Amino acid sequence: MxxxxxxxxxxxxxxxxxxxxxxxxxxxxxxxxxxxxxxxxxxxxxxxxxxxxxxxxxxxxxxxxxxxxxxxxxxxxxxxxxxxxxxxxxxxxxxxxxxxxxxxxxxxxxxxxxxxxxxxxxxxxxxxxxxxxxxxxxxxxxxxxxxxxxxxxxxxxxxxxxxxxxxxxxxxxxxxxxxxxxxxxxxxxxxxxxxxxxxxxxxxxxxxxxxxxxxxxxxxRFKKNLFRITIAEPVLAPNDALYTINSLSLNMAGGCDAVVALAPGVTMRDTIAFLNERYSILGFEEILPSMHEIFIETVTKEHE
Amino acid sequence: MNNNRLFLVMQREYYAIVAKKSFIISTILVPFLVLLIGVVPVLLAQFNSSEEAETVTIIDSSGKFAQAFEDTEDYHFVYISTDRVEPVEELHERYGDSYALITIPADVAVTKKVPVYSDDALRMSLMTQIEDVLGGRLSQEKIESYGIPEFEQMVKDSHIEVDVDALTWDNEVSSTMLASVVGIVLAFIIYVFVLMFGAMIMASVVEDKTNRIVEVIVSSCRPIELMMGKIVGVALVGLTQIAIWAVLLGAGMVILSLCGLVPDTSSVVAPGMPAGVDAMPKVDSDMVKILQMVMSVNWIQLLGMFVIYFIGGYLLYAALFAGFGSAVDQQSDTAQFTTPVMMIIVFALLIGESCMENPNGQLGVWCSIIPFTSPIVMMTRLPYDVPLWQMLTSIGVLYGCAVMFTYFAARIYRNGILRYGKKVSYMEMFKWLK
Structure with a gap:
């Protein structure tokens, strides 16, 4: 009501x-x-x-x-x-x-x-x-x-x-x-x-x-299919069939933080299975856009 | 309108102003100053009279006025008898120390001129004394010179004063003089208070805006309630102040009279005037006359109309000031709107004064019906029997306009109070009326 x-x-x-x-x-x-x-x-x-x-x-x-x-x-x-x-x-x-x-x-x-x-x-x-x-x-x-x-x-x-x-x-x-x-x-x-x-x-x-x-x-609605991946190894190798790497950085523990965009049609499940065989996965989460980003995106788009 | 909220706003406004330092100071200071203005001349007169008497030298070539001048508190007379005529320079050298030198020529009875020399302008009191003494002596001498027995008494009896008794057809003693003075004084009171209260309302409206409290308030009560609350609140503040002034002034007068310091008209108006023998009965008859004059004024009508015009005029101008106040952000920007209003009020006062001369002239009649000037102009015209239709029209127009202006002011207020930044023009304000 x-x-x-x-x-x-x-x-x-x-x-x-x-x-x-x-x-x-x-x-x-x-x-x-x-x-x-x-x-x-x-x-x-x-x-x-x-x-x-x-x-x-x-x-x-x-x-x-x-x-x-x-x-x-x-x-x-x-x-x-x-x-x-x-x-x-x-x-x-x-x-x-x-x-x-x-x-x-x-x-x-x-x-x-x-x-x-x-x-x-x-x-x-x-x-x-x-x-x-x-x-x-x-x-x-x-x-x-x-x-x-x-x-x-x-x-x-x-x-x-x-x-x-x-x-x-x-x-x-x-x-x-x-x-x-x-x-x-x-x-x-x-x-x-x-x-x-x-x-x-x-x-x-x-x-x-x-x-x-x-x-x-x-x-x-505004999510971009972006994920944050943390692994124990220092480098995440590119794999165009599954994902494109947007950013890659060494973290303090000697591992690596990566932000990736999954390729169209690829599921989280496939990606995790693939990574699990090659790396020790410490973290895998979906990045939802913050309201801040949505706000700026929407307003900027409106103004164009 | 919600009376409860109106009352709350009014109450807050009242206490906010009454608690202000400026209010407390002016409330106490004004009666004090008024009393001071009344007392100072009396004190000064006392101060003056306590000075040592001045020496006045008299050269009497006629030899007739030997002991005519008696010493007073202020003057000590030194009499020199000589018939030598000396040039002014020599006189100055010899008698320059005296406050003044009176030279009475031998043929004073014919020339009727007495040269008096002094360093600077001769004091009024001495001049009067010389005129009285010499004039009195000379006319007595003249009377005696006729040699008619009891002629002096005859002359006295023949001196007749005529009093004009201004009567109206209803056989009342009328005194337009006093009434018109009272009228202009009341008009002046309206002028002072309308301006003073108007400024208070405006300040209060602007303060709410500068404080930014106004948005919270208008989300809880309607703008017209806020505005009327202020107008009534300020009016009550004004009444409180007037009441306190009246009490303080009254108390002050009582205290001063107990100390013997009340301004006494005879001593203030003409200090040092020699009291004539027949002064007392004259004062008595003056008192009777004054009493008659006071009684002749139609106080009920005058004061009743005063209250009606005061309230009407206040409401009209208060609405204007509140409306204008809402259109500015800062106290310093108010001049743009107050100046025209002030000019109207001052103009009204000028018309009012001219109405004392010509109370039923075109200008006076019109200005006592036009609402912006009517409260002031009508007050000055009232003592001169204003036709009833003019009075009723004037009051009707005044109150009608007051209501209309309150309505308009409320509209301007509504729009103005939330407007910040840009200065508002008259044009814009006019648009808000729609």
Whole structure:
């Protein structure tokens, strides 16, 4: 069952079309990735979902019903351009956003406290935002996004501006929220995190959705029949009938790492059987293209 | 519009501004400065009078005014009797040390001219004293010269002052003077506060943009709620400030009067003016007159209209400032839009002043109906019996426009708050209205 259905949405600005008939479905409880180069239209789509702006054509359904202004109460949004009221205290800031999202004063405050403790900001509870480091301010921003336990969380570049330790913590928190039932939509350039946590993605380029589907099948679809072979011997001899060697390098153990492309019609099984008679095979694995490569390949192809 | 969210935004806005240092400082400083401005002249007057008396030399060639001048706190008179006429240079050499030299010619009764020499411009107080003393003596002498018994009394009785009692047909004492002064003062208050609050709203809108918080907020509440929350919040801040000012000023006046430092009109307006014998009853009748004047002003109408125009004018300009504020990224870019608005307000104030002269002229009538100028211009016209239809039209147009502008401003705001980078032109803003 889809939580969000975006159907043929078009958004035009003065001189350009930001979204051109974009459709996508986000299933309930999923972690959904919205990828794309800068200026592709991701933020526009996210703002439409948040009802900050309206689409010119098409429709957006939430739980099968057209989106209404009241629905934003069940959404949490972390924009790419982060911002907080600099003069407000950490706890007041979170409480304010929580109450804007319809929480009672008491609920907002106690939820804020719980999150502050959880992310290790306890001693900053009553400090003003301007006294915080950038990383801490980002955490406060994250808390303001999730404090009202929304069923849909929208993160625009959530990991930018965090150090690696905090990125891990944030990822953990996001996945925990997801396991508690929240649907998560996030846009990012960080492809490693896409492979790690997204189930499905949409790649938007130049206002169009150019690639859609679940991460596993997309990677399968883009694979080049490449394998990484590690053997104990220092050299792998060429064999055009079975494979072509793309690269060959000596490894630290004195053996050799090779990347090969199997010839058409040749199976893994045949290759392994052939190699097994001549070499000691230490490793044999299929190379799936990373989302990073797929991203670049797709976008470059689109631009040609 | 969701009232709960509107209230939240308003509340936050209120506390954010009230907690600012600049707000706290101006709230305390302004009454203090006002009191200071009131007290300084009094203190200065006291300071001046504590100085040693200046010596004033009198050469009386007529020999008639021997002891006419009595020493005062400020002046000590030295009397020299001589009938020699000396050139000015010599007089300067001999009496240059005195503060002033009064030379009374022998034929003063005929010439009615008394040369007085001093290093620099003669003080007002001394001049008045000389005129009073010599004039009094000379006219008394003249009266006596007629030789008519009790003539002096006759002259006194014949001196008649006529007071103009300006009455309206309903037989009330009217005083357009006071009312128009009150009118222009109220107009000025509207002018100052609309500008001040407008600037506050604009600053707050721009601050949200520079902070980048605005995107989070508008994903939780509608832009119009945010904008109205700000407008109402700032208005409440303003009211708080006015209330604190009133209390502080009142308290300050009480404290000062206990210390005997309240600016006393007679001493401030004309320090050193010799108190005439008949000054007291005159003050009393002045007081009665002032009271009558105060009573004659239609306070209920004037203040009632003040509140109506203040709110209407505020809403109109607040919407403008909020709309313009949303179109810029940085405080420094606001001038492009504020300058025309300021010019309109200053223009209105100028028209208002000219209306005191000609309250029912074409310009005044039109400008008190056009919403941008009406709050200020109408306030100055009110004391001069503005026809009811003009008042109603003016108020209707003002509030209608305020609502319309709030609607337009909300549209500009919606588009403007998420726009960064490029400067927005008027043309672009006009497109957002559609």
């Amino acid at each position: 889809s939580l969000i259905e975006v159907k043929d949405v078009v958004k035009r600005y003065d001189r350009h079309t930001a979204l051109d008939h974009v459709s996508l479905n986000v299933g309930e409880g999923e972690v959904y990735g919205l990828l794309g180069p800068n200026g592709a239209g991701k933020t526009t789509l996210i703002r439409i979902l948040n009802q900050i702006i309206n689409q010119d054509e098409g429709e957006v359904l939430l739980d099968g019903r057209p989106l209404t202004p009241a629905d934003v109460m069940h959404m949490g949004y972390l924009p790419e351009e982060r911002g907080l009221y600099k003069k407000m205290k950490v706890i007041d800031q979170i409480e304010f956003i929580g109450r804007l999202k319809g929480m009672s004063k008491r609920d907002a405050r106690s939820a804020a406290r719980a999150w502050i403790d959880k992310l290790g900001l306890s001693e900053w509870t009553n400090k003003k935002i301007e006294a915080l480091s950038k990383g801490m301010a980002q955490k406060v921003q994250f808390i303001s996004t999730v404090v009202h336990r929304p069923k849909l969380l929208i993160f625009d570049e959530p990991f930018s501006g965090f150090d690696p330790v905090n990125v891990e913590q944030l990822k953990r928190e996001i996945l925990e929220l997801n396991s508690e039932g929240a649907t998560i939509l996030f846009s990012t350039h960080n492809m490693a995190s896409v492979e790690e946590i997204c189930k499905e993605i949409t790649l938007i380029d130049r206002s169009h959705a150019v690639l859609q589907g679940d991460v596993y099948s997309i990677r399968q």
